Amino acid sequence: MPKITKRIVEAAEPREKDYIIFDSDLPGFGVRILPSGKRSYMVQYRAGRTFRRMSLGMHGILTTEKARAEAMKVLAAVQDGNDPAAARDKARHDPTLQELGERVLSDHAEHHCKPGTVVGYRYYLKTYINPRAGKLQVAAITRAEIARLHHDLRFAPVQANRCLQLLSKMFNLAEVWGLRPDGSNPCRHVKKYPEKKRERYLSKQELAKLGEVLRQCELSGIESQSAINAIRLLIFTGCRLGEIMTLKWDFVDLENSALHLPDSKTGAKTVHIGTPAVDALSKIDRLPDNPWVITGTLPGARLTDLQPPWQRIRKRAGIEDVRIHDLRHTFASVAVVNGQGLPMIGKLLGHSQVQTTARYAHLAAEPVKMAADSVATSLRLALG
Structure with missing residues (x-):
């Protein structure tokens, strides 16, 4: 030897x-x-x-x-x-991060999360996480590698934070499934980037212009009636986009001016609606064999994407920076200016937490300022 x-x-x-x-x-x-x-x-x-x-x-x-x-x-x-x-x-034989992501989608998200959440998970995995760390083995990933991935996305802080949240969820499940030791989540102590809450509300002038554009589109037929109906309902109800796009006639109670939603972001709820919303719903044609309020082009189908028509409509109205969700913010801002209290606005919007409604608190100062100006002006006139 x-x-x-x-x-x-x-x-x-x-x-x-x-x-x-x-x-x-x-x-x-x-x-x-x-x-x-x-x-x-x-x-x-x-x-x-x-x-x-x-x-x-x-x-x-x-x-x-x-x-x-x-x-x-x-x-x-x-x-x-x-x-x-x-x-x-x-x-x-240890799974990679990409394989863990696939299991999270199939074994967890599709059974426990809302469809919109599943779509978001798929997007963040495909666009940001897998290209940067998909081949790393789950058992060996360190906090330094997670911090590096998060730092690499610093140009898009919101997306970076959403990826960090998703990764943290994935590693929690990895512990449950025995792929990592308990308490070993590498996302712990990785600090999120500050996020600036966007606040955009339509002024009276912008609302008037938007209303004019909607009427023009309706008369000319250059946009689908379903898209126009959806936008009007979003404005008049303050509902979330998904709540209107998935609204069925079975959920609509015109007699009691209410929408009984079996599922929403905060669970089952009843949305009380005003006369303009009732009128808008009354004018929508109910198609035979189609359960949806906002119908699509195929028989029995619903409209699935409001973004393309909204982008064209907002461009015609000169409000290109306004997102669809800003229509919900506008509903809330008008409620505050009209003197509605934050608890009432929370009920109107279906908020599950007071903190969510509190973002509109500063708007409540506007009617107070107007009242103060009115009183002071009256006193000045009295003084001569």
């Missing part, structure tokens, strides 16, 4: 069956000679009562000296009570 050198490895003759030449100086280190003539370095050791052989690499790609050094590392790990071959096998 000689000491393995490059000369001995290359001089070894292939046989009908593969065989191993073991090293005289480092017990367990050897080179396997295959019938094809290929030579592969390996190390053999005992783990408990089991003998294991672990491949180190092919001769030519790995030098004899490098293979010997790798064998020494493996044997040192065995001396410390570890099983390097088993650890390597486990690592090969």
Whole structure:
């Protein structure tokens, strides 16, 4: 049994069956000679009562000296009570972050989350997470790698924070599924970027212009009636986009001026609506064999995407910076200016938390300012 050198490895003759030449100086280190003539370095050791052989690499790609050094590392790990071959096998079968994402979607999100949330998860995984970290193994991902991914998205702080939230959820589930130890979520202590809450409300002049554009589109037929109906209902009800786009006639109670929504962002709820919303609903044609209020072009289908017509309509109205969700903000702002209290506005909008409605609190100062101005002006006139 000689000491393995490059000369001995290359001089070894292939046989009908593969065989191993073991090293005289480092017990367990050897080179396997295959019938094809290929030579592969390996190390053999005992783990408990089991003998294991672990491949180190092919001769030519790995030098004899490098293979010997790798064998020494493996044997040192065995001396410390570890099983390097088993650890390597486990690592090969450990899921990647991309595979974890797919499991989160199929085993969790599609059963426990709303459809819109699932769409968002798919978007963040495909666009931001998988291209940057999808090939990393779940069990080995560190906080530094998560922090680096988050930092790489600093140009889009909102998207960076949403990715961090999704990753944290994924690693929590990885712990539940036994893919990581309990309490090892690498997203912990990674600080989110500050987000500026966008506040955009339509003025009376902008609302008037939008109303004029909607009437023009209706008369000319350049936009679908369904899109126009949806926009009017969003303005008059303050509902979320998904609540109007998935509204069925079975949910509409015109007699009691209400929409009974079986499912929303905050669960089942009743939306009380005013006369303009009732009138708008009354004017919408109910199509046979179509349960949806906002109908699509195919029989029995609903309109699924309001963005394209909204972008054209807002451009004609000169309000290109207004998002669809800003119509909901406008509903709330008008309620505040008209003297409605925040608890009432929270009920109108279906908020589950007081903090959500509190973002409109500063608008309540406007009617107070107007009252103060009116009183002071009266006093000034009285003083002469």
